[in-house]
Amino acid sequence: MGLNEASRLPLYVQLKELMKEKIEKGEWKINDKIPSERDLEKDYDVSRMTVRKAIIELVNEGILTRKQGKGTFVKELRIEQDLVKLNGFTQEMRLRGLKPSTRVIDAAEISPDIDVRNKLKLNLGEKVFVLKRLRLANDEPMAYEVSYISEKLCPDLLNHNLNQSLYKVLTEEYNIALKYAMQSLEAGIASKKEADLLNINENDPILILERLTTDGNERPIEFVKSIYRGDKFKFLVRLTG
């Protein structure tokens, strides 16, 4: 299977997705050396610069690593969440060999408070869907999430199966492609309610994560506030100078 020049997607994006797929399917394993730039150039009949662009983006995403004169290798993924990649919880846990599941605690259509309305850039009177979900890995609570999505972007959202990936529903049913997010992370301590939900003690440390996700045009789609167990969750990020 090669690249599809009739596709609307740029060639470098297709090549990138193709290489990701090889990794996800296990064709290319951790620490495997992938074909050279010149080999991929020949195999897929694209220019070396196109190949390089695809690879460099995967390097920036922490998926590949490369060394001059040596080659390009599949990177070992860490067990902690990769902070720089916009993945849903489901995909993150799967990448870590854990069995993710979701328990929808509440799902409703409400009028948002002013903070949510500002973040999603809504007009007065516009409603949102609010989803309250518990996130589990191997049947153990990891995080509690409250998501807000603008009602007008996905009417009837609550009629879909929200025990599965919300991102998937948005993409497949509403043609909404999430592309960017701004995320903040700070420390807190668990309230009684949060402690009960997460199977921890009141006043235990938690990580409070807020994320505003947008589409390719930086249009706000979803605002999430998540509470992560401080004892179970450690965020990992790779930095470059």
Add this chain to the structure above:
Amino acid sequence: MGLNEASRLPLYVQLKELMKEKIEKGEWKINDKIPSERDLEKDYDVSRMTVRKAIIELVNEGILTRKQGKGTFVKELRIEQDLVKLNGFTQEMRLRGLKPSTRVIDAAEISPDIDVRNKLKLNLGEKVFVLKRLRLANDEPMAYEVSYISEKLCPDLLNHNLNQSLYKVLTEEYNIALKYAMQSLEAGIASKKEADLLNINENDPILILERLTTDGNERPIEFVKSIYRGDKFKFLVRLTG
């Protein structure tokens, strides 16, 4: 002032540093549109691809933003620390308009415990410098840091002025260029000692950050454990899908 082709630095890196300098000096202000790719190509007598590479890296670092058909603009910096950029505390605070300062609490040469030794890949018997510093912004404690650096990489380190940037000392005096880091972030609560150092109450929430910084060859240089005030510090990260 243009690019220096005699310099060992690649042209795109020089151009990148030059553009950063214009922003830091205020020549290019927040939301300013910078010269077009084709203008920079002419001004600096480099290829458009070289210009693009410099700009794209600044975009990835959250410094510039761009829109097809419109232009490239200086991004508004957030007040929270950008998690994906490897900057020292000093530079981070300056980028936020805060006055950074450092108070060295202790500096010594010690034998590392096994955890530090493993992280820095040291042999038995090799010593480290340990630096314990309080990080302040506008004279208020923000973080408490303990750094470990291999003694053999920078003999006589303690003879240098460590109230200024450690990274700067390593670069200028020991020719060590820090390039990558793996960083983890988790929640905790302040011990009595930590609370006293940071001007907070015992059991207040804190962010515990551990970072292993390496040079370009992924050789471990510095291991840091930092305690950030949970009330004052919020990490921000921009994600892409």
Add this chain to the structure above:
DNA sequence: TAATAAAATTGGTATAGACCATATAAAGAC
């Protein structure tokens, strides 16, 4: 057989050019 040198491989940098897509400005028509 081992050491050294040369060649090949592979990633990194850079140039040049062309064309596409998006956005804005200018010119022309009414």
Add this chain to the structure above:
DNA sequence: GTCTTTATATGGTCTATACCAATTTTATTA
């Protein structure tokens, strides 16, 4: 003055080529 069309500006994608630097492989020599 407003609307439409055309031109221009600017970022995005892609190809092709050349050369450099680092590393590995192969060939040559002692």
